[in-house]
Amino acid sequence: MSSVGYEAINIDENSIPRDHMANAMIDSQLHECVRQNINTEEFRRLVQQRSAEKLVTPCGNTLLHVAVSCGSDNITSYLAPTFPSLITIQNSQKDTILHLAAREGKASDTIKSLAESNPSLMRKTNTKGNTPLHDAVITDNKEVAKLLVSRDPEVAYYNNNNGKSPLYLAVEKGKKNGILDDLLNLGASFAIKSEDGDALPEGKSPVHAAIKQRNRDILEKIGKEKPELLRLTEEEFGNSLHYASSIGFLEGVRFLLTKFHDGAYETNLEGNYPIHVACKSHSVDVVKEFLDIFPYPKEFLNKKGKNILHVAAKYGNSSVVRYILEQDQKLVAPLLNAIDEDGNTPLHLAAGYGRCTATFLLVRDNRVEHFIVNNRNWTPYELAEDFSKRVEETYIKTDEMPAKERKPIDSKNSTPAHEIKGKEVDSNKMDTKEASTKDEIVVWYFDLVMTLSILFVNARPKKSLKEIFPATGLPMSKLRKEATTRIGNLLVVAVLVAVVTFAGVIQPPQLRDNNNSSDREFNSTTYTASHYSTYENLLYGYLFLDVGALSSSLLAALLLLLPSVTHPRFQIATVWFSVIMVRLAIYMMFGAMLFSARIALIGSHRSLLTISITGLAVVFPSIIPLSVSPVHLKVLLHYIYYYLFFLFIYSSWWLPHKLSDLKKKHNL
Structure with missing residues (x-):
């Protein structure tokens, strides 16, 4: 042959x-x-x-x-x-013959002999940091993988350049090819803690890989064959309980609490216990699991002195906040008004980070104190107000920044981090050194305004409105410049109103002509004497309001055109009076529009349409009074934002939770 x-x-x-x-x-x-x-x-x-x-x-x-x-x-x-x-x-590529055998060959007698006579080959790594066992796992070469791990079991824990061991890769692939069983059954045991206290081996934990896949079967197999692996930690994610809690893996948390109970008392690099990490995630069931086993949450304080309610409020996990507040009074009472090392209560953190729903839940709880001051002598309202001003200033600075300075920021879709950060940072948005994009600032500012309005309505500081909204005086030069600008704007508006109302005087609204043969088949209205009488009355009202609007706008325009307006002594008074006249003209236009609409609907049986138009014409212009101060306007805006919160945010959050509670109550 x-x-x-x-x-x-x-x-x-x-x-x-x-x-x-x-x-x-x-x-x-x-x-x-x-x-x-x-x-x-x-x-x-x-x-x-x-x-x-x-x-x-x-x-x-x-x-x-x-x-x-x-x-x-x-x-x-x-x-x-x-x-x-x-x-x-x-x-x-620094591949040995065993690397190629693992990727493409078989565990022949010759390969077995070479592996036995040259044990160092099994620990050789290529440019990717992979040992032959890595490559065997990656390519699902079960035959070679079993050979290699049987000759040198410790290689199963060697990490490649990505920090992944063959065992980690096998967990990622699952149990379908049987390689994981071989690695666990034949793998060597090792000491998790070395003499100097460091965790071994370093790199990515196979247990974390199983948690990432939410695979409890693999977790149970690891716990049975190699329980010491459950104690491995990763620098970024902490121990296995930290990681399972962070992704809301309830089944994994339950298993780990039985097999790795001590892990609940370990902290990660941020100084958080697993129960703190669970409060960051949106899984109430995981928090419930911890509280069932550890019914003393006040004992779990992270390195900044925050309890679990602090963490849930800071990260805006409203479902977790709601669940904690519903617990037994003895369990919850020590958490509600506790302060961290900065003197912040949970309400401070929810308010300062713009967590509107969490803020509402806390501020509506009668047990929560509204006016506790932190180390900076700020109440929750004052903290939220300060932070909203910072974000607003950041947005303005970003918008007004010269193109050359903004270009490198826009290229990264970010703004300078130090400009949007307060004294404390949020791991979701502020704990990172990268800044938020401009669009994110807008959305974030909206949340902050909502939060500020909730606090204004429910936890308003014990001060007068003038103290809450102090008037900011402008220098005389800026006042004059602003007055000049307003004169131009008012003059344009006054002239436009005069033009529109003048056209309305020349051509007032008329009754429809029902004798026109071309419209008979479409219009069967027959006007009676009472209809004509109503038309005359409405027309008088229309003309009165329309002429009044024309007169007011013309008066405002003439005043603004007087030469004396340029004199500083008369400028401010003239602008103030002209503003009132222009507003009055606009209100009269709304009234004239109402009378015009009523004339158009004479003889119509569409009562719902008539009521809707009448209500719109009457109610809408009455929302803002004729003369409103900046303080009253700010108060009005706070209430508007408060009701917008109820309409769009709280209702969409409350309804699903209420339905869920009803299902649990009735065991549906």
């Missing part, structure tokens, strides 16, 4: 270069011999003549690499003992 194969390939000796080189490329004929596993005397002679150690492929593979990759056992069994130096040579 070998001779036939050799004659078919017909190696030409003359085609072999004989010049002395550091390395020579394996030609296609030699490669074909290796690939077809043809081990003849002629092949051996040519290999020895060519110096096998210097024969390589473009990516640095030796003949032994090619033989192992192709599964050519006859060639492999010849080359390995004849040229032992080939066994340890690595190609350009």
